[in-house]
Amino acid sequence: MARQLDEQIAGRFPVGQRLRVLDVGMGQGTQALRLARAGHSVTGLESDASMLAAARESLATEPEGIRERVRLIEGDGRETGVHFLPGSFDVVLCHGVLMYVEEPDPMLAGLARMLAPGGLLSLLVRNADALAMRPGLAGDFGGALAAFDTATYTNRLGLSVRADRLDTLRGTLAGIAAPLHAWYGVRVFTDNVDNDVELPADEMERVLALEDRAGRTDPYRGVAALLHLCGVRG
Numbered sequence: 738m739a740r741q742l743d744e745q746i747a748g749r750f751p752v753g754q755r756l757r758v759l760d761v762g763m764g765q766g767t768q769a770l771r772l773a774r775a776g777h778s779v780t781g782l783e784s785d786a787s788m789l790a791a792a793r794e795s796l797a798t799e800p801e802g803i804r805e806r807v808r809l810i811e812g813d814g815r816e817t818g819v820h821f822l823p824g825s826f827d828v829v830l831c832h833g834v835l836m837y838v839e840e841p842d843p844m845l846a847g848l849a850r851m852l853a854p855g856g857l858l859s860l861l862v863r864n865a866d867a868l869a870m871r872p873g874l875a876g877d878f879g880g881a882l883a884a885f886d887t888a889t890y891t892n893r894l895g896l897s898v899r900a901d902r903l904d905t906l907r908g909t910l911a912g913i914a915a916p917l918h919a920w921y922g923v924r925v926f927t928d929n930v931d932n933d934v935e936l937p938a939d940e941m942e943r944v945l946a947l948e949d950r951a952g953r954t955d956p957y958r959g960v961a962a963l964l965h966l967c968g969v970r971g
């Protein structure tokens with residue numbers, strides 16, 4: 738996913754331009770820090786105080802030149818208008834957050850408003866069109882059958898959360914002047930692999946190459962666990 742994001746950024750903005758990035762629901766700040774290290778100015782917005790504290794802790798270990806390019810703010814991604822002026826970012830990330838938002842459309846409209854013309858909106862969502870894959874491939878055939886008739890699922894934390902459909906988001910993005918420009922599948926083959934599994938370096942390289950290839954290739958990307966959608970502000 739990071740590779741796809743970098744590719745989209747490289748394809749839209751001149752090399753070396755310091756971009757203004759907003760990471761909504763940044764969690765522990767993995768992407769925020771990565772983009773700050775790459776030279777961009779990053780604002781992280783996070784509603785959970787403990788996540789924000791973890792992100793602050795990681796940021797504290799960075800060299801000063803990177804620390805001064807990062808702003809971390811406690812707040813709700815549904816209220817970006819309270820914190821920022823419209824058009825004040827080149828890139829807005831909202832990765833792994835929409836699942837927790839009951840009504841995604843107003844939040845997405847708010848995020849699109851934060852973008853300057855030509856800016857990139859990067860969304861990572863759970864794929865509602867392929868919810869049967871996880872239980873089905875794990876041998877839970879009853880769970881897989883039930884997953885056809887719903888757009889909610891139980892996540893690894895045991896919470897019942899929302900998934901999104903590609904076509905619905907395509908329509909939403911068109912309606913908020915940030916039409917879909919590219920999309921990828923994420924976790925085509927590895928959704929049932931534990932996040933903490935450690936693989937030898939060469940095997941990890943193979944897995945990443947496989948996921949990258951499948952995430953760009955039909956029909957595989959359509960049944961990925963997650964979808965990475967890139968909209969561009971008109």
Ligand SMILES: C[S@@+](CC[C@H](N)C(=O)[O-])C[C@H]1O[C@@H](n2cnc3c(N)ncnc32)[C@H](O)[C@@H]1O
Pocket residue numbers: 761762763764765766767782783784785788812813814815831832833834837838
């Ligand atoms: C699954 S984590 C993803 C973290 C990070 N974006 C990533 O991709 O690794 C979801 C994060 O979104 C945050 N979050 C959920 N709803 C939010 C909201 N309405 N506003 C801001 N943050 C939110 C959660 O607190 C959590 O830190």
